[in-house]
Amino acid sequence: MIWKGRKTFFDRQAVRIGLAPTIFFTASALTWGERESIRRKRNRYIPGFKNVFDDYMQYAPAAAVYGMKLAKVRGRNSMSRTLLSHGASLVIMGALVNSVKYTAQVERPDGSTRNSFPSGHTAMAFTNATFMHKEYGIVNPLYSIAGYSGATFTALGRSLNNRHWMPDILAGAGIGILSTQLGYFFIDKLYGNEGDYIGLLSHVKGNGHPSYLSVKLGNATAMRNLMGLLENGARTKPGFESGFEGAWFIGKHWGIGGEFAFMSFPVSPSDLLDEDSPDLGKVKLKTESIGTLNLGIGPHYALELGRRWLFMTKAETGLAFGAKGKILYELEKEYPGIEREAEILSYKPHTAWRGCAGSSITYKFHDELGLSFYANYNYSRPTIRFNLSESLRETEDEVLRVEAEQTFDYLGIGLRLTAFF
Numbered sequence: 001m002i003w004k005g006r007k008t009f010f011d012r013q014a015v016r017i018g019l020a021p022t023i024f025f026t027a028s029a030l031t032w033g034e035r036e037s038i039r040r041k042r043n044r045y046i047p048g049f050k051n052v053f054d055d056y057m058q059y060a061p062a063a064a065v066y067g068m069k070l071a072k073v074r075g076r077n078s079m080s081r082t083l084l085s086h087g088a089s090l091v092i093m094g095a096l097v098n099s100v101k102y103t104a105q106v107e108r109p110d111g112s113t114r115n116s117f118p119s120g121h122t123a124m125a126f127t128n129a130t131f132m133h134k135e136y137g138i139v140n141p142l143y144s145i146a147g148y149s150g151a152t153f154t155a156l157g158r159s160l161n162n163r164h165w166m167p168d169i170l171a172g173a174g175i176g177i178l179s180t181q182l183g184y185f186f187i188d189k190l191y192g193n194e195g196d197y198i199g200l201l202s203h204v205k206g207n208g209h210p211s212y213l214s215v216k217l218g219n220a221t222a223m224r225n226l227m228g229l230l231e232n233g234a235r236t237k238p239g240f241e242s243g244f245e246g247a248w249f250i251g252k253h254w255g256i257g258g259e260f261a262f263m264s265f266p267v268s269p270s271d272l273l274d275e276d277s278p279d280l281g282k283v284k285l286k287t288e289s290i291g292t293l294n295l296g297i298g299p300h301y302a303l304e305l306g307r308r309w310l311f312m313t314k315a316e317t318g319l320a321f322g323a324k325g326k327i328l329y330e331l332e333k334e335y336p337g338i339e340r341e342a343e344i345l346s347y348k349p350h351t352a353w354r355g356c357a358g359s360s361i362t363y364k365f366h367d368e369l370g371l372s373f374y375a376n377y378n379y380s381r382p383t384i385r386f387n388l389s390e391s392l393r394e395t396e397d398e399v400l401r402v403e404a405e406q407t408f409d410y411l412g413i414g415l416r417l418t419a420f421f
Contacts, residue, residue, distance in 0.1 A: 008366075017181040019365060023417060024174030026229035028167040035165040039109050041152070041264060041291070042159060054157030058121050061147040062086065062128040065135050075135040075194035081187065086131050089183030093127045096175050108164045119164045119172035125154035126176025128289075134184050138198075141421035145213060148419070151176070152244070201333040209249040210302045210310055211421050214372065217242045218414015220263055226290050229384065229404050233270030235285050240264060241412045247300040247314075257314060261355075263410070265290045269330075285344070288325035292349065292408070294378065295319050296356050310370070313359040320380040320408070322349025343389045349408070362418055372416040379409040 031038065065086075069079050077085065097120050106117035132147035155173060158164040164172075188194050218241055226236040243261025250256075267287035297320030303311045327345040334340055358376025365371070388400030 013185075016366065017185060018178070019371065021174040021178035021181075024170050024177070027168035028174065031170065032167045034169055038159075038166045039162075041262075041289075042162065049162075051157065051161045053155045054121055054125075054161065057150055057154045057157070058125040059128060060150045061125075061132040063141050064146070065128075068136065070227075073136075074089040074139070074197055076138060077135065078196045078287050081191065081196055082135060083189045085134070087183075088179040088187055089127050089131060092182050093123050093176060093179035096179060097123045097172070100171075106165070106168070108163060109165055116164055117168045117171065118175055119155070119158050119168040121400060122151070122155045122169045122172030123176040123179070125151035126173045127179050128176075128213040130177050130180035134180060141211075145421055148213070160249070162258045163255075181325065195273050200285055208252055209255070210304075210312070211249045211255065212246060212418050213421070214244065214416040214418040215242075216245055216372075216374065216414055216416040218262070218374065218412050220265065221411045221413075222265055223409045223411065224407060226265060226406065226408060227287060229406055234285060235268050236265045236290060237268055239266060239289070239410075240296075241295070241414070243294070245416065247312075249300070249302065252304075253302055255300045255302070256297070257300040258318075259316065261294045263292050263294060263412075265410075267297070277421060284330040285327060286330060287327045290325065290349075290408075291323040292380075293321040293323075294356075295321075296354065301361065308364050310364060311359070312360040312362065312372075314357070314376075318354055318356075320352050320354040320382065322351065322382055322384075324348045344356075345389060346387045347384055348387075349406075350382045352380045352408075354378060354380035358412070360416065362416075364420070368420055370418045370420065372418045373414075374416055375411070375413045377409070377411055379407075381405055381407050 057058045065075070065082070068075065069082060075082070094363035097118060100118055101115045101120070104117045105114040107114045110118040123198055126148075129147035129151035130142075133144040135143075137144035151173070155169045158169055158172075159166060220239045220241045222236045222239075227234045241261055241263040243258040243259060245257065245261070247255040247257025266289045269284050269286045296316035297319075298314060298316030300312060305311055325347050326343050327347065328341055328343050330341045331338065356378045358374060360372045362370040362372040383403050383405050386400075386402045386404075
């Protein structure tokens with residue numbers, strides 16, 4: 001059902017222009033204190049990543065718009081007005097990005113320059129994605145999805161290439177969206193309408209299907225001690241999961257969806273006393289956090305609970321890709337001839353099948369954007385390989401390798417920013 005009624009607070013023009021940027025700016029501020037922690041996780045999973053795709057992908061949505069204009073695919077505006085609206089958006093974006101960059105002077109994570117905040121590439125990518133959304137989203141929402149997907153991969157590239165902190169990227173996305181919203185706002189005021197062909201395209205309506213893309217962040221609580229195999233007193237603590245999730249609905253209730261998400265659990269250190277060498281004092285065993293990359297696909301079910309509320313449930317299957325980690329010892333005090341901290345073991349969970357079942361409740365600010373509270377249960381049972389550190393092997397031929405299965409199951413609870421199309 002497509003619900004109609006009087007405009008609410010979230011339907012007001014100022015709110016529609018500023019809501020998404022405000023969410024990104026807030027997320028940037030909230031992650032500022034965690035930027036080093038987020039970067040350490042990047043360095044652990046993909047330390048050597050280097051690819052220039054983000055240098056080109058930031059322009060892809062704009063190139064697609066102009067290509068369709070030249071091919072006579074009708075969008076919101078004529079070519080001349082399109083150029084003017086896009087130009088105004090770029091001027092606003094450039095002014096905002098550069099004024100903040102060279103005032104804040106935040107050092108990049110790779111240490112190369114002091115113009116990290118905000119991310120110019122991300123701002124450009126989201127300016128162009130919103131440009132595509134403005135021109136062709138009214139024709140078919142898949143254009144909007146394609147544009148914002150490309151912008152998201154550009155943003156990810158800035159982090160993967162170690163060129164920006166997470167707050168830089170979130171702020172850049174907010175600036176990009178806001179710049180195009182303002183560019184179109186001023187040009188529409190100049191022309192006195194919302195588009196050259198808006199009347200011809202106004203008959204295009206959504207189909208009422210709750211297809212969506214979302215970004216999620218939540219708490220992850222393990223159902224058991226994920227390091228129980230070692231029997232050394234170390235225990236997993238509550239962690240987090242974050243990623244992307246979406247679904248394409250073929251009707252009002254049933255669809256097919258998937259997710260791409262990271263999960264990470266910190267591990268508490270344990271103290272041991274070497275009875276053979278009591279002079280060493282206590283030895284602290286420190287284990288790097290347990291992490292996996294989760295991919296999944298499966299059926300989704302949706303049920304409208306009124307104009308603003310939507311309930312969804314899902315069941316997915318896929319793969320869990322485990323990250324390599326280390327277990328280190330740390331002496332309580334300095335001791336001659338012995339390193340105070342060194343690696344003992346390394347561990348690596350093998351890729352394993354995973355299952356996920358969950359549900360969510362979404363409040364829709366308007367027809368295109370909502371905030372979801374979600375809960376899901378995740379299960380996998382990977383084989384974990386433990387290797388003794390080379391520095392501890394008594395002979396070159398000695399290799400200590402142990403493999404054992406361990407159940408990885410956890411409950412994820414958090415929030416999703418959900419865009420409907």
